[in-house]
Every structure is written in C-alpha cells, then in structure tokens.
Amino acid sequence: xTENTQGSAPGMTISCQEVVExxxxxxxxxxxxxxxxxxxxxxxxxxxxxxxxxxxxxxxxQLGHVPVDTLSEQAQDDLVAAxxxxxxPGAPGS
Amino acid sequence: xxxxxxxxxxxALPHVRAETGVPAPREVAPDDGELVDRLRLGDETAFATIVxxxxxxxxxxxxxxxxxxxxxxxxxxxxWMAVIRGLDGFEGRSSLRTWVFxxxxxxxxxxxxxxxxxxxxxxxxxxxxxxxxxxxxRFRGPDDRYPHNWTPLGGPTQWQPGPEQSAVDAETRRxxxxxxxxxxxxxxxxxxxxxxxxxxxxxxCAALDLSPANQRVxxxxxxxxxxxxxxxxxxxxxEVTS
Numbered sequence: 247x248t249e250n251t252q253g254s255a256p257g258m259t260i261s262c263q264e265v266v267e268x269x270x271x272x273x274x275x276x277x278x279x280x281x282x283x284x285x286x287x288x289x290x291x292x293x294x295x296x297x298x299x300x301x302x303x304x305x306x307x308q309l310g311h312v313p314v315d316t317l318s319e320q321a322q323d324d325l326v327a328a329x330x331x332x333x334x335p336g337a338p339g340s
Numbered sequence: 341x342x343x344x345x346x347x348x349x350x351x352a353l354p355h356v357r358a359e360t361g362v363p364a365p366r367e368v369a370p371d372d373g374e375l376v377d378r379l380r381l382g383d384e385t386a387f388a389t390i391v392x393x394x395x396x397x398x399x400x401x402x403x404x405x406x407x408x409x410x411x412x413x414x415x416x417x418x419x420w421m422a423v424i425r426g427l428d429g430f431e432g433r434s435s436l437r438t439w440v441f442x443x444x445x446x447x448x449x450x451x452x453x454x455x456x457x458x459x460x461x462x463x464x465x466x467x468x469x470x471x472x473x474x475x476x477x478r479f480r481g482p483d484d485r486y487p488h489n490w491t492p493l494g495g496p497t498q499w500q501p502g503p504e505q506s507a508v509d510a511e512t513r514r515x516x517x518x519x520x521x522x523x524x525x526x527x528x529x530x531x532x533x534x535x536x537x538x539x540x541x542x543x544x545c546a547a548l549d550l551s552p553a554n555q556r557v558x559x560x561x562x563x564x565x566x567x568x569x570x571x572x573x574x575x576x577x578x579e580v581t582s
Binding site: 271274297304315321326330 | 381392395396397399400409413416417424425473474479487488489490495496498499509512513516520531532537541556563567570
C-alpha cells in the first residue's frame with residue numbers, strides 16, 4: 247500500500263486492481279482503519295469497484311440458497327433408532 | 341437385547357447415497373442447556389433435529405479432509421454414533437455443536453490421513469492458491485494515467501434483473517451449486533460452510549484446521565470464482581434479451 251502523498255485525493259492511492267483483492271477482508275472487517283477508509287473513499291469514486299463489491303454481496307446472498315447434500319432418510323432413521331436403543335432402560339448408559 | 345447393540349449398528353449401517361438438493365437448514369436452536377438435557381433424557385425428537393440440522397455441514401467438513409463423498413458420509417455416521425455413546429461425558433465447556441464438530445474433525449482427519457496413503461495429492465484438485473482473482477487484462481497498465489484501474493470495457497456492469505426474477509434466482513443458484521463442485525476442495529469447503537451453511541469464521545477454522553488468514557484467502561478465491569460465474573451468466577442472458 248502506497249502512502250497517501252500530498253496532492254493525492256482520498257481513494258486515489260489504492261487502485262481498482264488492489265480493491266478487488268481486498269473486498270473479502272473488507273467484508274470480514276479485517277482491514278486496518280487506514281486501508282478501510284481509503285477503500286471506502288475509492289468505492290465512493292469508482293462505479294466499477296462499487297459494482298464489483300455489490301456483485302460479491304449478491305453472490306454471497308445467492309449462495310445462502312444453494313441446496314446441500316445430506317444423509318439419506320434411511321441413514322438418519324437408522325441413527326435415531328440407534329439413539330433410541332441406547333436409551334432404552336437396561337441399555338448401557340441408561 | 342445385547343449390550344453391544346449400539347456398537348454393532350454402526351458397523352451395519354448400510355452404505356447409502358446422501359440425499360441431495362435439500363436447502364441448507366437454518367437453525368432454530370433451542371437453548372444449548374435444554375438441548376443437552378433433552379438428549380440425555382433420550383428425547384428422540386431432539387436427536388433427530390440435530391442429525392437433520394447439522395449433518396449437511398458435517399458432510400462438508402468431513403469432505404474437506406477425506407477423498408470421497410462416500411468416506412465423508414461414513415465419517416458423519418461414525419460421528420453420530422460416537423455422540424450417542426459419548427454424550428454422558430459432555431461437560432458443557434463448549435457448545436454441543438462445537439463438541440460434535442471436534443469429534444467429527446478428529447475422525448475425518450484420521451480417515452483422511454489413512455486415505456492419503458493411497459490417494460495421490462494431485463487428485464485433490466488443481467492448486468489455485470496464488471495469483472490475481474480477476475483477469476489482469478481488465479485493468480490498465482502500470483504506465484497508464486490511471487494505473488491498475490478498470491479499463492472502460494473491463495469494469496463490471498450491474499447485473500440486470502430478469503423479467504422473471506424467480507427463474508433467474510433458480511438458475512443462478514443452480515449455477516453456483518455446479519460451480520462450487522468445481523472449486524478446489526478447500527475453497528469449496530470454506531465457501532460452502534461460510535456462505536451456504538452460515539457458519540462463523542472461527543468455527544470453520546477449527547473444523548478445517550485453518551488459520552484465520554488462510555481461511556480468508558480460500559474464501560476470497562472461491563467467492564471471486566463464483567462471482568465470475570454469475571457475471572458470465574448475466575452477460576450471456578443480457579445478450580440473449582437485448
């Protein structure tokens with residue numbers, strides 16, 4: 247990260263190519279204050295980067311709706327049956 | 341009834357394909373203490389709830405350590421059997437889920453080490469841990485008056501909603517599901533656990549044996565790839581309708 251030199255406006259010392267590699271740290275709130283401030287200043291000036299961040303957010307949002315694999319109904323039923331057996335009176339652990 | 345019945349059931353569990361296409365369960369967790377009490381009392385519903393609620397993410401954690409889906413299913417089933425047998429020993433120093441995940445991670449890592457002896461590392465997916473996550477051609481050069489900024493054609497354009505948003509959403513989610521499967525395994529594990537299942541960063545680090553920085557790199561690279569997949573989709577969809 248370059249120092250903010252005299253005459254460089256806020257948001258101009260960080261490039262778009264750097265911004266796209268910082269978006270995850272930004273969303274994780276892992277940027278130091280100076281970098282975060284500079285990045286936010288850049289986003290205010292740069293529609294391309296602002297759009298890129300928004301697209302990241304949309305991607306994350308959609309990921310929350312992606313279907314997932316799970317154990318089959320049969321496997322789950324068998325596990326519940328094992329639990330039931332384990333807790334029967336006279337079983338170990340009861 | 342034989343006292344060893346729970347042990348032998350574990351060995352006899354049929355090898356079944358995992359059910360696919362289930363939406364990631366969003367937890368409505370009872371207070372942890374209440375849950376543990378109910379489980380100790382043999383409350384089947386409580387047990388069924390955590391099996392159905394947690395197994396999807398447990399499969400993903402296991403899959404981050406072992407070499408096949410079948411192995412991850414077996415590891416998850418073994419974990420639940422260990423939970424049944426070991427619940428009396430749970431002291432409540434961590435949350436129940438953290439305790440279950442610790443058992444899972446230990447079993448998965450042991451299995452993963454065993455499998456690694458026969459599975460070559462090259463089959464674990466392409467190495468994709470370095471380099472820019474956005475095509476450098478989309479940025480201006482170092483001698484440009486706006487060095488390393490987007491080129492006019494390279495900059496992202498806003499994704500336009502389709503005439504039927506639900507159809508667009510269904511398609512983007514399908515594409516993301518496919519694209520997740522094609523990510524290098526560790527990126528896939530991190531993005532799935534964080535963004536599909538909603539686990540917190542520290543839980544994912546513990547479950548996958550990652551440092552926070554390492555986890556962020558994998559998350560970053562995975563997400564960048566997935567964003568690009570959606571970008572291609574929206575661009576092609578835009579070309580068709582325009």
